[in-house]
Amino acid sequence: xxxxxxxxxxxxxxxxxxxxxxxxxxxxxxxxxxxxxxxxxxxxxxxxxxxxxxxxxxxxxxxxxxxxxxxxxxxxxxxxxxxxxxxxxxxxxxxxxxxxxxxxxxxxxxxxxxxxxxxxxxxxxxxxxxxxxxxxxxxxxxxxxxxxxxxxxxxxxxxxxxxxxxxxxxxxxxxxxxxxxxxxxxxxxxxxxxxxxxxxxxxxxxxxxxxxxxxxxxxxxxxxxxxxxxxxxxxxxxxxxxxxxxxxxxxxxxxxxxxxxxxxxxxxxxxxxxxxxxxxxxxxxxxxxxxxxxxxxxxxxxxxxxxxxxxxxxxxxxxxxxxxxxxxxxxxxxxxxxxxxxxxxxxxxxxxxxxxxxxxxxxxxxxxxxxxxxxxxxxxxxxxxxxxxxxxxxxxxxxxxxxxxxxxxxxx
Amino acid sequence: xxxxxxxxxxxxxxxxxxxxxxxxxxxxxxxxxxxxxxxxxxxxxxxxxxxxxxxxxxxxxxxxxxxxxxxxxxxxxxxxxxxxxxxxxxxxxxxxxxxxxxxxxxxxxxxxxxxxxxxxxxxxxxxxxxxxxxxxxxxxxxxxxxxxxxxxxxxxxxxxxxxxxxxxxxxxxxxxxxxxxxxxxxxxxxxxxxxxxxxxxxxxxxxxxxxxxxxxxxxxxxxxxxxxxxxxxxxxxxxxxxxxxxxxxxxxxxxxxxxxxxxxxxxxxxxxxxxxxxxxxxxxxxxxxxxxxxxxxxxxxxxxxxxxxxxxxxxxxxxxxxxxxxxxxxxxxxxxxxxxxxxxxxxxxxxxxxxxxxxxxxxxxxxxxxxxxxxxxxxxxxxxxxxxxxxxxxxxxxxxxxxxxxxxxxxx
Numbered sequence: 172x173x174x175x176x177x178x179x180x181x182x183x184x185x186x187x188x189x190x191x192x193x194x195x196x197x198x199x200x201x202x203x204x205x206x207x208x209x210x211x212x213x214x215x216x217x218x219x220x221x222x223x224x225x226x227x228x229x230x231x232x233x234x235x236x237x238x239x240x241x242x243x244x245x246x247x248x249x250x251x252x253x254x255x256x257x258x259x260x261x262x263x264x265x266x267x268x269x270x271x272x273x274x275x276x277x278x279x280x281x282x283x284x285x286x287x288x289x290x291x292x293x294x295x296x297x298x299x300x301x302x303x304x305x306x307x308x309x310x311x312x313x314x315x316x317x318x319x320x321x322x323x324x325x326x327x328x329x330x331x332x333x334x335x336x337x338x339x340x341x342x343x344x345x346x347x348x349x350x351x352x353x354x355x356x357x358x359x360x361x362x363x364x365x366x367x368x369x370x371x372x373x374x375x376x377x378x379x380x381x382x383x384x385x386x387x388x389x390x391x392x393x394x395x396x397x398x399x400x401x402x403x404x405x406x407x408x409x410x411x412x413x414x415x416x417x418x419x420x421x422x423x424x425x426x427x428x429x430x431x432x433x434x435x436x437x438x439x440x441x442x443x444x445x446x447x448x449x450x451x452x453x454x455x456x457x458x459x460x461x462x463x464x465x466x467x468x469x470x471x472x473x474x475x476x477x478x479x480x481x482x483x484x485x486x487x488x489x490x491x492x493x494x495x496x497x498x499x500x501x502x503x504x505x506x507x508x509x510x511x512x513x514x515x516x517x518x519x520x521x522x523x524x525x526x527x528x529x530x531x532x533x534x535x536x537x538x539x540x541x542x543x544x545x546x547x548x549x550x551x552x553x554x555x556x557x558x559x560x561x562x563x564x565x566x567x568x569x570x571x572x573x574x575x576x577x578x579x580x581x582x583x
Numbered sequence: 584x585x586x587x588x589x590x591x592x593x594x595x596x597x598x599x600x601x602x603x604x605x606x607x608x609x610x611x612x613x614x615x616x617x618x619x620x621x622x623x624x625x626x627x628x629x630x631x632x633x634x635x636x637x638x639x640x641x642x643x644x645x646x647x648x649x650x651x652x653x654x655x656x657x658x659x660x661x662x663x664x665x666x667x668x669x670x671x672x673x674x675x676x677x678x679x680x681x682x683x684x685x686x687x688x689x690x691x692x693x694x695x696x697x698x699x700x701x702x703x704x705x706x707x708x709x710x711x712x713x714x715x716x717x718x719x720x721x722x723x724x725x726x727x728x729x730x731x732x733x734x735x736x737x738x739x740x741x742x743x744x745x746x747x748x749x750x751x752x753x754x755x756x757x758x759x760x761x762x763x764x765x766x767x768x769x770x771x772x773x774x775x776x777x778x779x780x781x782x783x784x785x786x787x788x789x790x791x792x793x794x795x796x797x798x799x800x801x802x803x804x805x806x807x808x809x810x811x812x813x814x815x816x817x818x819x820x821x822x823x824x825x826x827x828x829x830x831x832x833x834x835x836x837x838x839x840x841x842x843x844x845x846x847x848x849x850x851x852x853x854x855x856x857x858x859x860x861x862x863x864x865x866x867x868x869x870x871x872x873x874x875x876x877x878x879x880x881x882x883x884x885x886x887x888x889x890x891x892x893x894x895x896x897x898x899x900x901x902x903x904x905x906x907x908x909x910x911x912x913x914x915x916x917x918x919x920x921x922x923x924x925x926x927x928x929x930x931x932x933x934x935x936x937x938x939x940x941x942x943x944x945x946x947x948x949x950x951x952x953x954x955x956x957x958x959x960x961x962x963x964x965x966x967x968x969x970x971x972x973x974x975x976x977x978x979x980x981x982x983x984x985x986x987x988x989x990x991x992x993x994x995x
Contacts, residue, residue, distance in 0.1 A: 190639065190642050190643060193643075224662065227602065227662075227666060228665075228666070228669060230602050231602060231605075231666055231669035231670050231673055232669055232670070232672065232673035235669050235672070235673075236668070236669060236672055236679075238679070239665045239666075239668045239669045239672070239679070239680055240665075240669075242661060242664070242665035242668075242680050242682070243661070243662050243665035243666055243669075246658040246661045246662050249654060249655070249658045249661070250636070250639075250655050250658050252654070253640075253651045253652075253654035253655035254639055254640070254643055254651075254655055256648070256651045256654075257640060257643035257644055257647050257648060257651045257652075257655075258643050258644070260644065260647070260648055260651070261643055261644035261647075267648075267650070267651070268651055268654050270654070270732070272684060273730055273731075294730075318685055319685075320682075
């Protein structure tokens with residue numbers, strides 16, 4: 172007998188927020204089971220549950236043991252997986268729940284941010300062979316080599332899903348969420364944004380790390396590395412969604428596939444730095460050591476041995492960055508006159524694999540922004556994206572102008 | 584190096600209801616640690632958590648899979664054990680949480696009502712040897728031979744605690760609860776009830792099964808069988824509590840140690856049953872087969888081949904009992920004219936190991952009730968207890984009269 176084809180389906184917290192929604196999820200799973208698939212359903216905790224548990228843990232102590240954090244916080248997924256298994260059984264689907272340690276999902280011991288090192292397939296496959304049609308897996312969870320519960324960090328259920336799809340050679344990994352696919356821009360900013368039928372891993376990765384919240388960056392990386400086809404779809408309708416796949420699968424390659432924006436950026440200028448060889452290391456070495464995530468860097472042309480260096484980092488790391496630089500100055504490893512932080516900035520990016528073969532995207536982008544009189548404060552590029560830093564008040568205007576400029580509107 | 588003396592401490596749901604109460608619990612544990620004990624702290628779920636989880640499970644399906652019920656419901660103890668471990672760490676006590684599968688606590692596969700078959704001591708002892716001072720164990724939980732989560736049924740954390748105390752040869756098992764010991768009667772009924780310093784296992788077992796809610800019957804049985812000294816104490820004060828121990832440890836044996844009462848009793852009379860040999864089996868066989876928990880039985884003297892048989896059972900089994908008897912009549916295995924159920928009754932009992940050597944307790948009891956003009960509707964006895972069934976409206980009056988009659992008041 173040939174083994175049944177296998178599908179991995181992942182449901183986020185809003186998709187399993189209550190028992191009513193779980194019934195909707197169960198009917199989606201039933202549809203696939205009736206089409207002949209065995210299903211691995213990976214679930215997040217019911218919306219709100221994880222935050223509530225984190226709140227309890229944080230109230231016990233300022234410096235808490237991450238192993239106990241994991242023991243407590245992982246219970247949200249244990250609950251939702253059991254409840255979804257029950258809901259499936261109630262409509263006649265042979266299902267059972269699996270906690271991380273039961274599969275087992277082996278992870279590193281980096282509690283709170285563990286990485287999956289291995290997923291054993293033996294136990295699940297044995298149960299599939301006995302007639303189980305749906306394995307409801309608690310996402311986000313694993314077990315360390317020491318036998319403690321671990322969690323994968325925020326959004327870890329997406330990563331769990333891709334890891335299961337990889338380990339079980341799943342035909343596809345469907346990520347059900349509260350949006351029905353990947354759009355050319357955030358529809359709240361651009362009402363006529365278009366849903367993409369397909370998008371390449373590389374583009375999705377850029378979009379995810381540039382602020383599109385639809386998929387967790389790590390899960391896209393993992394899918395790309397293991398060539399797992401991801402489908403982003405809605406738990407609340409039956410629309411086809413967006414397929415994230417190898418660019419070979421995409422016939423029509425867009426020059427620009429989408430526009431993304433982030434708001435949690437800050438720009439820090441270091442004023443009157445002595446301009447000498449090795450100064451970049453003297454500035455960015457201490458920042459890296461302090462764990463500051465530096466993104467864009469601009470160095471203005473120097474006058475009389477003094478220069479200004481500007482960089483961006485996440486807005487919640489501004490204090491960290493300032494104290495790292497001041498310590499470096501106190502130690503005498505770098506001299507500067509002052510620091511200025513600007514948190515009213517945002518990053519707007521255009522992304523598309525077609526950029527590799529099309530030139531002129533940058534000048535088209537800068538032209539469109541200039542036409543709106545939007546000042547560009549910093550620029551960074553990669554092979555398939557161009558990002559600019561602009562004042563936050565121009566965010567929506569910039570996104571709309573670029574969406575229009577690159578012909579991404581629904582009517583096109 | 585001699586191993587440290589070990590104490591098992593159990594905290595119920597009201598004792599760990601919130602983080603504030605957990606801090607009180609932690610300070611009680613710290614006190615014992617500072618006295619030189621290693622501690623196994625067994626915890627229930629935070630008050631209300633288990634009922635909420637049961638509600639969710641019951642909403643998924645009418646006939647739910649007990650294995651998934653256990654997977655979901657057991658998470659309450661996983662949470663509270665992690666949170667208490669964190670609270671202990673915060674006051675400098677080396678503590679960690681242990682879920683059932685981590686110890687492991689091996690149970691039968693009777694999900695929802697599992698029994699502990701083995702507690703492995705190796706893992707905990709290894710951690711104690713490494714410097715762990717408190718193992719915070721999720722009570723109520725275990726793992727089946729198949730590797731599924733199991734739960735021990737209502738009040739199972741008491742049983743967990745006694746099982747741990749047995750496996751680890753704990754010096755004592757302290758059961759912290761919301762009352763500060765075992766009283767001669769329920770203080771809400773008898774305000775001058777007296778707290779007992781010591782009580783024998785046998786008496787505690789009778790009191791527990793006769794309605795005293797302070798300890799779960801199963802845990803007392805287990806403690807008696809393994810000679811684990813139990814101490815019932817309050818989480819909310821530092822009073823010494825009541826020691827439940829072997830009667831050898833009790834110098835002064837009371838004739839009557841306490842008065843207990845239940846309210847969930849029902850009396851069913853089967854009218855005009857044919858009086859012939861084998862009729863008891865014909866009546867009580869079908870009741871036993873249906874799972875009805877028959878307690879007291881009275882058969883009135885028969886007239887002309889017909890008799891009335893009266894028995895008591897839990898009030899929630901009345902319908903079950905009636906349908907079992909009617910089916911038996913329909914099958915022709917027993918004949919009777921009708922059934923009358925009375926749910927306005929209660930059982931009042933006097934318990935004391937001293938009854939073994941003292942006579943006259945029954946007549947003293949009946950005399951005290953007669954003096955109050957309370958009609959006795961049924962009687963049952965064991966070696967160390969006498970129970971009577973009376974109308975529910977006389978419950979408090981009966982308890983007070985007996986408490987007084989046997990000299991149990993505080994002033995004595």
